Amino acid sequence: MSMEAALQTYFSEAHELLEQMERLLLQFENGQVSDEAEDLNAIFRAAHTIKGSAGMFGLDTIVDFTHVVENLLDKLRSGGIGLTPQLITLLLHSHDHIALLLDAVERSTQAEHNPGVNDDNNATVDLSQQARQQGDNLIQDLLQCLNGEAVKAKATTTKQSEHPMSRFASQLAEPTQPVADLVERLAADVENDFWHILVRFGENSYRDGMDPLSFIQFLGTLGRVAHIVTLGDNLPSFDSFEAESCYLGFEIQLSSKASKQKIEDVFEFMREDGFLRILPPNSALGDYLEMIDTMPEVDLYLGEILIECGALTSTELASALRLQAQTDGEWNPLGEILIAQDMRLSPLLQAVLQKQTQTRENLVREQTSIRVDADKLDTLINLVGELVTAGAGTIMQAEALGNSQMIESVAILNSLLEEVRDTALKLRMVPIGATFSKFQRVVRDTANDLSKEVELVIKGADTELDKSVVEKIGDPLMHLVRNALDHGIESPQTRIAQGKPAQGQLTLNAFHDSGNIVIEVSDDGKGLDPEMLRQKAIEKGLIGEDTVLSKDELLNLIFEPGFSTTDSISNLSGRGVGMDVVKRNITELRGRIEMNSKLGAGTTLRIILPLTLAIIDGFLISVGKDSFVVPLDLVQECVELDSRYLRLENNVPYINLRNEVLPLINLRRHFGLRGQSSGRQNVVVVKANGQMCGLVVDKLLGEFQTVIKPLGRVFERVGGLSGSTILGNGAVALILDVQGLVKGLTINSVPLIEKKFLIQTEGV
Amino acid sequence: MLSIERIGSECRMTLVGDMTIYQAQALYDELAPLFEEDNDFSIDLAQVSKIDSSIVQILMMAHQHWAANGQRFNLLNHSEAVIDALETMGLVAWFRDPLLISSQREQEVSD
Numbered sequence: 001m002s003m004e005a006a007l008q009t010y011f012s013e014a015h016e017l018l019e020q021m022e023r024l025l026l027q028f029e030n031g032q033v034s035d036e037a038e039d040l041n042a043i044f045r046a047a048h049t050i051k052g053s054a055g056m057f058g059l060d061t062i063v064d065f066t067h068v069v070e071n072l073l074d075k076l077r078s079g080g081i082g083l084t085p086q087l088i089t090l091l092l093h094s095h096d097h098i099a100l101l102l103d104a105v106e107r108s109t110q111a112e113h114n115p116g117v118n119d120d121n122n123a124t125v126d127l128s129q130q131a132r133q134q135g136d137n138l139i140q141d142l143l144q145c146l147n148g149e150a151v152k153a154k155a156t157t158t159k160q161s162e163h164p165m166s167r168f169a170s171q172l173a174e175p176t177q178p179v180a181d182l183v184e185r186l187a188a189d190v191e192n193d194f195w196h197i198l199v200r201f202g203e204n205s206y207r208d209g210m211d212p213l214s215f216i217q218f219l220g221t222l223g224r225v226a227h228i229v230t231l232g233d234n235l236p237s238f239d240s241f242e243a244e245s246c247y248l249g250f251e252i253q254l255s256s257k258a259s260k261q262k263i264e265d266v267f268e269f270m271r272e273d274g275f276l277r278i279l280p281p282n283s284a285l286g287d288y289l290e291m292i293d294t295m296p297e298v299d300l301y302l303g304e305i306l307i308e309c310g311a312l313t314s315t316e317l318a319s320a321l322r323l324q325a326q327t328d329g330e331w332n333p334l335g336e337i338l339i340a341q342d343m344r345l346s347p348l349l350q351a352v353l354q355k356q357t358q359t360r361e362n363l364v365r366e367q368t369s370i371r372v373d374a375d376k377l378d379t380l381i382n383l384v385g386e387l388v389t390a391g392a393g394t395i396m397q398a399e400a401l402g403n404s405q406m407i408e409s410v411a412i413l414n415s416l417l418e419e420v421r422d423t424a425l426k427l428r429m430v431p432i433g434a435t436f437s438k439f440q441r442v443v444r445d446t447a448n449d450l451s452k453e454v455e456l457v458i459k460g461a462d463t464e465l466d467k468s469v470v471e472k473i474g475d476p477l478m479h480l481v482r483n484a485l486d487h488g489i490e491s492p493q494t495r496i497a498q499g500k501p502a503q504g505q506l507t508l509n510a511f512h513d514s515g516n517i518v519i520e521v522s523d524d525g526k527g528l529d530p531e532m533l534r535q536k537a538i539e540k541g542l543i544g545e546d547t548v549l550s551k552d553e554l555l556n557l558i559f560e561p562g563f564s565t566t567d568s569i570s571n572l573s574g575r576g577v578g579m580d581v582v583k584r585n586i587t588e589l590r591g592r593i594e595m596n597s598k599l600g601a602g603t604t605l606r607i608i609l610p611l612t613l614a615i616i617d618g619f620l621i622s623v624g625k626d627s628f629v630v631p632l633d634l635v636q637e638c639v640e641l642d643s644r645y646l647r648l649e650n651n652v653p654y655i656n657l658r659n660e661v662l663p664l665i666n667l668r669r670h671f672g673l674r675g676q677s678s679g680r681q682n683v684v685v686v687k688a689n690g691q692m693c694g695l696v697v698d699k700l701l702g703e704f705q706t707v708i709k710p711l712g713r714v715f716e717r718v719g720g721l722s723g724s725t726i727l728g729n730g731a732v733a734l735i736l737d738v739q740g741l742v743k744g745l746t747i748n749s750v751p752l753i754e755k756k757f758l759i760q761t762e763g764v
Numbered sequence: 765m766l767s768i769e770r771i772g773s774e775c776r777m778t779l780v781g782d783m784t785i786y787q788a789q790a791l792y793d794e795l796a797p798l799f800e801e802d803n804d805f806s807i808d809l810a811q812v813s814k815i816d817s818s819i820v821q822i823l824m825m826a827h828q829h830w831a832a833n834g835q836r837f838n839l840l841n842h843s844e845a846v847i848d849a850l851e852t853m854g855l856v857a858w859f860r861d862p863l864l865i866s867s868q869r870e871q872e873v874s875d
Contacts, residue, residue, distance in 0.1 A: 206785045206818050213817040216852050228854035232824045238799040241825055243792035244785065248821055250853070 010053050011106050017046040018099050026440045029088045044073040062101050068142045069094045090141055097135050194226050200249035202273030212248050223256025384424040385707035391417040392705050432510045433461030439481050446485045453492050453503040463510035465517045476582040480521040480605050488525030488603050522604035528597040530554040555595045559583040618706030621697040623667045624675040627733035629706050634686045634738045638700055641681040666696040688742045766794050775803045782814040804836035809846045
């Protein structure tokens with residue numbers, strides 16, 4: 001592992017730890033803490049690990065700051081002070097500052113590796129004066145909370161004569177042996193995922209017909225014995241030695257995937273008069289110490305064993321032994337000394353210790369999942385996409401040949417293909433919970449800024465959706481959440497006056513709904529007043545004074561560019577950008593947004609998104625020689641176009657479909673395609689944005705698994721198309737943007753379509 | 765099972781055949797008187813066809829005893845069975861004896 005790679009690992013780990021820290025702090029604030037001591041420990045460990053690892057890389061700015069935070073956390077942990085709301089806020093700010101420092105280091109590291117981009121001056125930690133000041137203030141506050149306790153450690157970030165990054169930079173340039181060694185060791189230790197087995201055979205083992213050797217050999221069938229120490233210190237001297245008694249014990253490090261039970265079973269027959277202790281991989285150092293303490297081994301063994309575990313360097317052992325010698329009065333077990341002297345041990349030991357604990361916590365999760373490179377997954381899904389396309393082509397061929405056996409086997413193949421497709425797409429699915437929980441902090445901070453009391457309720461956190469969608473949904477959601485907090489939920493006084501509980505409620509909810517995922521952001525705030533929206537829209541010149549709009553249409557006005565409902569522009573929202581951006585973002589994801597609002601009772605925004613962006617079930621149609629695909633879930637029905645029933649109303653052609661008006665779009669005319677339709681035409685009835693519409697086409701070709709390929713830049717501005725796909729025969733079919741077409745029908749292009757249609761109908 | 769040959773101040777023993785718990789008591793009985801002696805010792809293990817941990821622990825005990833008294837005690841010409849056992853128990857380095865990992869044949873040639 002190179003220094004750079006190690007550093008990258010550190011950055012991503014530190015960010016994870018910071019997230020964990022934030023989450024736990026917020027839980028404390030909300031009083032949702034299950035095990036206070038354990039959670040405080042976890043927060044402490046997070047800070048501790050960030051500091052420890054930063055120390056290894058010589059990132060002094062981070063070490064110095066985090067050190068103070070850690071001291072405070074330690075005091076909290078030991079019950080020296082209580083966790084007050086002020087303290088939580090302080091710790092959250094400290095958390096932010098650590099994140100800031102990390103980002104600064106990360107940026108400068110990147111600059112380091114792109115020397116062309118930045119000159120030398122930029123290649124150092126680039127902290128603004130303001131950020132430094134902020135850090136110093138935080139440290140003052142933290143120290144104050146420590147009750148002026150003497151924290152002699154390098155407590156200020158300003159006093160270093162040598163810039164920490166320059167030191168780090170020189171290390172990067174020519175990694176000195178100790179540093180390289182350290183990193184190597186760390187990597188090795190982290191991978192040190194061994195079962196630790198301590199076994200001492202009973203004296204009568206041989207008499208009972210058991211040979212320890214064969215136990216160890218058998219252990220080799222469960223995994224690899226990475227290291228074994230035969231403990232011979234119990235061997236008596238020759239005169240009291242009994243040849244048929246067993247005096248042996250072993251320390252074994254086993255690399256194995258077997259369960260603890262299985263390993264225990266190996267030693268089943270000796271357990272009665274022997275001693276067996278099995279530590280799972282990644283046990284904390286304390287567990288090792290405890291285990292070793294229970295054994296009557298001499299200190300040297302303890303030390304050796306710890307070194308074998310990779311938890312201790314020989315220098316550290318030597319210093320610990322020295323300490324033991326110094327406490328001459330009473331004899332302290334080495335383990336206690338080590339634990340008591342924890343802070344004096346090198347960052348390596350601390351890092352390993354933290355790593356072990358952390359890994360153990362994650363063990364259950366990791367055992368059930370594997371990390372896969374996102375690129376590999378994308379390649380797989382791409383290939384599956386091609387496979388589906390090829391499969392669709394085969395079906396077309398088979399049907400053209402008309403061989404029934406062929407058609408049957410292709411049908412089986414196709415159903416399997418669909419399963420493979422679905423499974424492959426599920427690989428990309430991630431729960432939305434992680435995205436949701438990020439809003440805990442947003443809600444807390446925003447509510448504080450606005451002096452409002454808000455509780456965030458998360459539902460459906462395990463609803464899964466495509467990773468690419470998750471990534472893109474974050475920003476729109478942020479807008480919606482901030483809007484709800486700013487505009488939706490009232491101040492506590494107002495709420496009480498209206499007979500509502502002082503604490504407002506913001507709910508994030510997600511659920512699946514027939515091929516779509518629905519994400520709801522709802523608040524129990526004041527709701528939207530359609531009349532007020534109307535006034536506002538007239539003011540802004542968005543609608544005319546006498547325009548008649550339904551309630552839904554009025555509500556939808558807030559998605560118009562330049563529309564803002566509050567008079568006071570706050571930091572958070574109300575600048576009139578936001579909702580239109582939200583709507584555009586969601587439309588880009590092929591989703592839509594709906595709004596429900598009841599004056600005085602609250603607002604619910606509902607984002608409806610497709611589950612995946614890669615493959616859709618399409619409905620293949622053709623106009624002349626050109627093929628088009630309509631997303632199947634938008635297709636309501638298909639009817640034959642009978643020109644006798646064709647009507648014109650307000651210059652829009654329509655037919656009477658079971659006593660309802662069905663406006664029509666003629667695709668040939670709309671896209672200016674050549675040729676005339678031969679024979680009868682068909683109408684594909686589609687529904688989008690609650691509006692039914694008929695697409696006039698030549699032929700209906702049936703369902704088609706469509707792998708969406710984006711259109712090139714040339715076609716970016718072409719309306720009514722959302723992508724392309726390749727048919728089984730190699731031809732290109734364009735995917736229709738039905739929403740766009742329907743919208744065009746109801747607003748701008750009505751006159752255009754109508755004119756074309758007039759010509760068309762004359763032709764028909 | 766055990767033969768003893770004395771060359772000057774060195775006492776050279778040779779273990780032959782299966783050396784397991786069934787031979788342990790007898791081996792111990794033969795060795796016991798030697799523990800009082802002032803000589804250097806070595807044990808040739810070339811002809812050991814099978815060895816178990818009870819014999820290994822006798823060798824460990826002997827090693828500890830003589831090492832504590834400053835006497836030399838070497839294991840020589842480990843047979844494959846011995847190497848296997850010592851490796852399994854992680855004792856190769858413990859005995860500090862040079863180990864010929866080379867094939868049996870080479871040892872036979874040297875014999």
